[in-house]
Amino acid sequence: MKSEELRNIKEVGEDKRKRVLFANPRRNTTTNQVPHMGLAILASILKKRGHEILVVDYNLIPDAPNIPSFIRKFKPDVIGITIYTANTKEADKIIGDSKIFAPNTPLIVGGPHPTLYYDESQKDNRIDYIVRGEAELVIMDLVENAKKEKIASIIQARERVNPDDVPYPEYKVFYKWQYIRGYSIMTSRGCPYRCSFCPVVSVSGKLWRVRAPESCIREIEHAMKEISPNLHILVQDDNPLVDKNRFYRFLRIYAERIGLRLSVTNIRADDVNDELLTLLKKANCNSVGLGVEHAHPEVFKLINKGETLEQIEKAANLVRNHGMLLSLCFVIGLPGDNIRRIRASIEFAKKLKPDSIYWNSVMPYRSTSIRAWFGKHGTLYNEIGHTSLAEGSFMANEPVVETPDFTKEERIKAHYLCLFETIDDKLKLGKSILIFLEAAKYQLYSEFFYWLPRAVIKEIKNTRSLIEKAHDYSKREGVKAMLERMIFLMKSRNAEN
Ligand code: B12
Incomplete structure (x- = not known):
């Protein structure tokens, strides 16, 4: 099928119509409620x-x-079923249930995990089809001709889709779609950079493909009419600013016609300037997240980010000067990293004074160049089912790689070090005794007592801001909706603990 044929999809005869059930499994520590855009498009x-x-x-x-x-x-x-590498356990439960309760129903898997680990999925004889990569151009044919297979067939579209040919996502077929508030949009797909840890090229492709800003705005207007006028718009591009003028134009029209709260992910530091920040603010986007990854020059060099630490520092200062919230993202355990070098990231984080920090442990996904590096210089354990972001209460992630210069134990210690030194609220105060025991295990006594008073102050501030947020939410959405949201958050918190 050709991409442009998506603009004019013809109905099939009644005898060929199918009933299709899609599922998106959830890791029990996930707190976001963003509905799956890929499934909505299909x-x-x-x-x-x-x-x-x-x-x-x-x-x-x-x-x-x-x-x-x-x-x-x-x-x-x-x-x-859509699967992330972090969600394979939860997906496995759904696959198992499908096999028991619908044994004759063909089962298809897709998403980043089957795309990268298709041979692993193929070992599972409960699966009939594995879609690698984007599915817009293969999904109709697949669904209409699906049958039970002895060994799963691997399906891959021959050409990349033009994102402007793709119809708007359909969310009204989601169970309880009325709860949608976060609305994802991709104004472009793909990324021309080759950061050592990022598998995105194998998921979205090398070619950077764009949508016209006007078409994106029309999609958001459609969503405001169909779903809710109260959406939080999330631009989820792999790299939105490859063509700056195109994205600036999107922001200008957004500010004029939409004005809803906006978040934009994956902004590169070397794209940050006064013009961008002014436009973001006008478009109701009040925060910028920057990927530092690592602040030790030797480790940073190996990441191949195509920008410098100086550019990141300059961008961070500019974000603050514009009165916007700053968040920073780091990776612990990259090639060349060790328990001494991680201090450079901690010092950098302290110097830049972000409003939030994310410490990820390194995840050597298939297709990344760090995977080959660890294969040569260290040991790779099984990363399937693991997540890179330290979720949940105070436990550091179980490392999935090790090198002679940075052992598993040191990696866990480094993770706690980063958290104690720079995070105030991630480590839950209510669990301070357990946290103390963890700190003691790694001889992080002074770090623990450096963290404790900050955590107390932060907990008080958090409680105050939670009350304010609940009050705002109930004014906007009503008391019932606010109580439902609180119950959801409490449930997620319990799952974390
Ligand atoms: C938006 C986004 C998120 C959002 C929302 C995700 C969502 N469910 O919609 C949020 C912020 C929640 C998120 C969270 C995480 N994310 Co994320 N995310 C993305 C991002 C930037 C875009 C995804 C997207 O919407 N793409 C556009 C749509 C159209 O594509 P799609 O969803 O892939 O679906 C298409 C195909 O994959 C396929 N397909 C997908 N599912 C199915 C199912 C079937 C049956 C079929 C036939 C086809 C099919 O068809 C679709 C149409 O072409 C990608 C990067 C990327 N470019 O993929 C990272 C990415 C997918 N995330 C990633 C990761 C690691 C995470 C986290 C694990 C991070 C963490 N905490 O450590 C979490 C876990 C999420 C969870 N489910 O618990 C990795 C995944 C790597 C992997 N091997 O799994 C990616 C590739 C980023 C990266 N560079 O590493 N993410």
């Missing part, structure tokens, strides 16, 4: 074709009934 294509779709997104509705109850009621002809 649902939109299939709906235009005349098929009946139901999407159960456990990120959006964490307490949605389990898959067997949807299978019983909806009676799907085809089941499709």
Whole structure:
């Protein structure tokens, strides 16, 4: 199928129509409620074709009934599951339930994990089809001809889709879609850079492909009409600013016609300047997140980011000068890193005084150049089912790599070091005794007592800001919606602990 054919999808005859159940599994520590854009796009294509779709997104509705109850009621002809490498355990449960409760229903998997680890998925004989990469150009054919297979077939589109040909995502087929508040949009797909740890080129492709700003704005207006006028718009591009003028134009029209709260991910420090920050602020975006990854020059050099630490520092200062919130993202354990060098990242973080910091442990996904590096210079353990971001309460992540110069134990110690030195609220005060025991295990006594008073102050501030937020939320959405949101957050918190 050709990309432009997506602009004019014809309905199939009644006898060919299928009932398709899609699911997005959820890691129990995930707190975001952003619905899955990829599934919404596939649902939109299939709906235009005349098929009946139901999407159960456990990120959006964490307490949605389990898959067997949807299978019983909806009676799907085809089941499709999206999988992240971090979510394989949760996906496995859904695959198992599908096998038991719909043994004759073809099962398709797709998303970043089957794309990168297709041979792993192929070992699972409960799966019938594995889609690698984008599915817009293969999904109709696949769903209409799906049958049970002995060994899963690997399906890959022959050409890359033009994102402007893709129909708007369809969220009204999501279970409890009325709860949607975060709305993702990609104004472009792909990234021309080759950072050593990032697998995105294998997921989105090398070619940077764009949408016209006007088309993105029309999509948001459509979503405001169809879903809610109260959305938080999340620009999720892999790299939105490859063509600055195009994105500036998007921001200008956004400020004029939309004005809803906006977040933009993956902004590079070397793209930050006064013009961009002024436009972001006018478009109701009040924060900027920058990827530092590592502040030791030797480690930084090996990342191949294509920018300098000086540029990152300058960008961070500019963000602050514009009165915007700053968040920084670091990676612990990259090639060349060790327990001494991580201090450079801690010092850099302290110097830049961000409002929030994310400490990720290194994740050597397939297709990344760090994977080859660790294969040569260290030991790779199994990363499937692991996440890079320290989620949950105070536990540092279990390292999935090790080198002679940075052992597993030192990696955990380094993670705590980073948290104690720079984070005030990630480590939960209510668990301070357990945290103390962890600190003692790694002889981080002074670091623990450096953290404790900051944590107390932060906890008081957090409680105050939570009350303010709840008050604002209830003014905007009503008391019932506010209570529901609080219950959701409390449930997520319990899952974390
Ligand atoms: C937006 C985004 C998020 C959002 C929302 C994700 C969502 N569910 O919509 C948030 C912030 C929540 C998020 C979180 C995380 N993310 Co994220 N995210 C992205 C990002 C930037 C864009 C995803 C997107 O919307 N793409 C556009 C749509 C159209 O594509 P798509 O979702 O991939 O779907 C297409 C195909 O994959 C396929 N497809 C997908 N599912 C299915 C299912 C079936 C049945 C079929 C047939 C086809 C199919 O068809 C779709 C249409 O072409 C990607 C980078 C990227 N370019 O992929 C990273 C990315 C996917 N995230 C990544 C990671 C690591 C995470 C986290 C684990 C981070 C962490 N905490 O450590 C979490 C875990 C999320 C979870 N589920 O618990 C990695 C995944 C690597 C991997 N091997 O799994 C990526 C590739 C980033 C990176 N550079 O490493 N993420």
